[in-house]
Amino acid sequence: MASTTLYSQRDPMLKKRDDFEDILEERRNSSDLKYAVRCYAPVLYKGLTPCKANMLKSMVLQSDHLRYVINQVSQESGEAPDIIHEEASVILEEMAHRLKISTVRFFAFTLTKAFKTLFQHICVNEEGIHRLQQAIQEHPVVLLPSHRSYMDFLLMSYILYTYDLALPVIAAGMDFMGMKFIGEMLRMSGAFFIRRSFGGDKLYWAVFSEYVKTMLRNGFAPIEFFLEGTRSRTCKSLTPKIGLLNIVMEPFFKGEVFDVHLVPISISYERILEESLYARELLGVPKPKESTSGLLKARRILSENYGSIHVYFGQPVSIRSLAQDKVNRCKYNLVPRHIPRKPTKETQSFVTDTAYRIVRLQEDSMVLKPWVLMASILLQNLEGLELSLLTEQTLWLRGLAQSCGAFLDWPDHTPSAKVVSSSLALHRGLVCVSGGRVSLVLGEPQGLVTPEEALFNRAVSVLSCASYRNQILHVFIRPAILAVAIHNAASSKKDEVFNCFSFLCKMFSDEFILCPGDTVQDFEEACYLLVKSGSVQTLQQNIVVTDRGQSTLSFLNGLLESFLQGYQVVCQYFCEEACDSLTEKQYIPAVRSFAVKLILAGNLRCYEVLSSDMQKNALAALLRLGAVSKVKVADQVTLKVNKLAVNSLEDTLGGRLPTQKAVLARL
């Protein structure tokens, strides 16, 4: 049975991973056209014939579930059921995919052309493909790729087509539909579109969930969606959204299918197409609305080298195995299955837990390039450092990363100086080497720029660079939090360190993938890794840093430094500047200009606090911890600040105040 023990191997060094094959290689040596028109006959779920899009729609519209909700909505609104039914039909029309093999072939042709120009290699683990092929035949399959780029879902379909696997139907954000022609093309290659927010719309939810479930129950096609909900602009995994996961699990809970298999897929880009776009977006330059002409402008990027892509298809995870002893399916026996119900607490926490597990599985199989190590070091040396020192430190970090289980793609049989220099060459837009010294490109110095503009330019570089460092955070996050906890704790007593650790986990649970409720486990994992690397020793309930552990701990501390500072700046803002009538909308610009002031005044050297992602996460943390609360005034939401609480959080983060006895402490 698929992976009953997801983390059975305690030592991450021992993780076994498959080898990769480059799928572009064959494309470079044979006809693209032939490839696009070749025979495509994927294996299907238990020999099922794929269903015509129209038949699928009528199945959805005639389902008991939808009929029930239509009647309900009709009773509540006083509209005739026919009209509501019509509405449902319109929603479905707007949503549904219209997979067409000809469109797929068109994409197969054009994408091959594009991929060959953009990327050196597209590497796929073929064993994962074989596992997937097996899984598709036996159970409904849900593909869960990581989401870093627009490329992701085209790439996924492209790979599945290449390997003659059933093409997925993909949940895509409605914003794509704005791109008229492309939107329809995507629809015909299997995308279906969902509105970004439809919180209270019962009918929309019903149509949407029934559509997904119908496809799942009948195994018409693998379903693909992004657990993270949206592209991560920071290259750090986003905390998972559980709405869709809930939907695809329900048919299992209700016994409508024997099992559902979730396949975590890690897509790692050596360079992301949207690299600098993201940094600007995070700094408050609004995201360009998706438009076809915008995409065409993006052709400029075709002339650049984006390195290689690694796509790792993970071991399919059986929901049945995961849910064993965790979800009592009998709970679903007492209400007809077509009547929608809120998931129980038990179910909800199971789904959340699963979502985190899957994201962690995605992270675990993310392929990391040497540049990621270098970026992490450079960010701790913003003033730049000697090339030889950078090489030396990169090698040191490589050892540490590997002992923590990083999936590092370090070229074999290549001198390390060469590895470093070719990474620098690929990322020459971000980093420059002059006089044997390596430093970040900190904006164009020429011309007349205001201090704000200069700051902004530096911030773009830092955030771009951070997006690479972020890729390795999942490897170090637990040891790094422990390092900070050791640093901040009043003593080396294990339970005090744990209190501190637990506080930081709570504080950063929107920032990093830390499954709520796993704190004890995370702590043990962190201790294990640091003890194993010889950085700390545990002596009679004390955690003591060893001599040779100093450098490791200082690196790990440095890794989280910007986050600690960033959150403190947000706290500081709330204590010093925020007025009573601060609305949610005003928050981001306000905190940004607060930070800009601090930086310009020379009181702050942390650029990452300018990132709206960090600002949002910090606010979410403060809201979650009750230091800030939302108050609805008229039709605006304002933020009410409990200054005392914010202040104490700020001081605890800075290590100036001992951590309050955490409720979780039970070691």
Added chain:
Amino acid sequence: MFVCYGVLVMLHPNIGLLLNGFNEHLLPTRQEIMKWNGWGYSDSKFLFNKKGQAEFTGKRYRLSGMILPSLQDWFENTFGASVKQHKSPATPSLNAGALPPANLNEAFLQDLTATGIPFSHEADDRVFRAHGHCLHEIFALREGRGFQRVPDMVTWPNCHNDVVKIVELACKHNVCVIPYGGGTSVTGALECPPEEMRCIVSLDTSQMNRILWIDEKNLVARIEAGIIGQDLERLLNEGGYCTGHEPDSMEFSSLGGWVATRASGMKKNVYGNIEDLVVHIKVVTPRGVMEKSCQGPRMSTGPDVHHFILGSEGTLGVVTEVTMKIRPIPEYRKYGSVVFPNFEAGVACLREVAKQRCAPASIRLMDNEQFQFGHALKPQVSSIFTSFVEGLKKFYITKFKGFDPHQLCVATLLFEGDRERVLQHEKQVYDIAAKFGGLAAGEDNGQRGYILTFVIAYLRDLGLDYYVVAESFETSVPWDRVLDLCRNVKERIIRECKERGVQFQPLTSCRVTQTYDAGACVYFYFAFNYRGLADPVHTYEQVEHAARDEILANGGSLSHHHGVGKLRKEWMKESISDVGLGMLRSVKEYVDPDNIFGNRNLL
């Protein structure tokens, strides 16, 4: 569940068996004509003869003495078994040394002797009443292992008053009483609790087998609870009546056992289940005798106390006499069958039949595996003409109508009533079937389906001779979940077998055996070749356990008619809630505070 074996051995009239119209014996040692380590009559069994052909021995059943040419192939292909090479024969007789010595209560024995009620503590008598027909019980017997705990003595009361005396003495001397009817329990209900230190008395009801009176004005009969199903039916038939209660075990199971397990009969659509048939129950408990004061057809006098007894599984007392509804024997009876392209269509048809409330006396839907199995049990065809007709039928269904032989399934039907109504009814059902793609497939197929019901139990013994373990279990489930439940349970079994190291693909098969307004009863068969397994019974039990979990998770009940016994006790709390269980416990505590009826079933 109780059952008594053929004190009057006769065969079921409906299945046209050979009748021996005399009492084989009236001695309490009925085990002489029954297998001691398997199902049914000693003279009836499946075997592979010297030519390697399967045959069914004896003269009792329609299949008796016939050669079954396709069984061997089916058997070997289905289970990966080998008739020639891999035999696992049973030990020929019980190793009496393995039997724990009788732990007799002398004072009780003395008082019992004074009453004149017969009793025995012979080894054979005790072992025979120490078990039902669960796989682990039969397996242990075949291996000559016997049981950890068996009754210390057996007693044969002759009437209600005898039972009253026995129970009084049991209370006085604190001995444990386990009522025994027909011995066909498949829930471990007859097993003696190993931790029971008191003397265990098996109270065998087989001598209480009379029809006390028949009331033709109200169409009820007063019957002693030890009577065996087929005897009851035969005796009533003599007067032109029947009860219509025909559980598959009716050759051997007893009226008291039916009451104690909430039994269900094949023809419940016309006659009702046991709880619908019973008008009055007399039961002897440690607190005294409980019975209602009248035989009104329905009462509003608080919760029906009969329902404490129905399904009590021998934990509260002994049912001694029952007043039961009877009906005139139907004028006309007709079998029928329908072939469906697949199981889904079949279930949809049965659902529609239930919706229109026009179910025949019996309607059962077999899945494809069972359909194929039924084929394997076809006797040698005597004439070329028959085989030609068979061939034509097959051609018509699979080639002309395009049914996939690995998908199609069959419903068997039994209609009863006056001729005209039966024919009308038949048409109505076939019309519904046609809407779901069903094709009428003849009376023969239908009739054979019902004959198989009685011989199928014998097949397990054949399997056990060749390393194949098999068992059946059942549930009831709302209509909308029938298909999901069947699919998931089968898949779960296959999955569990694989995980537990079963080397061969298991056989899983199900049939819908009863229809109700709100759901259906589903019956599963499950068997596998256990070669290479260290402890096949344990493996089997783990798989069955998982299958039951799966049933419950899919909205099925803990049991439709087999009962709970000891096999399914662990799920009772989950099934009826803490409070529900508390209610049952408080009844037990009041009625039997000293746990005289100490078989420890149910609660």
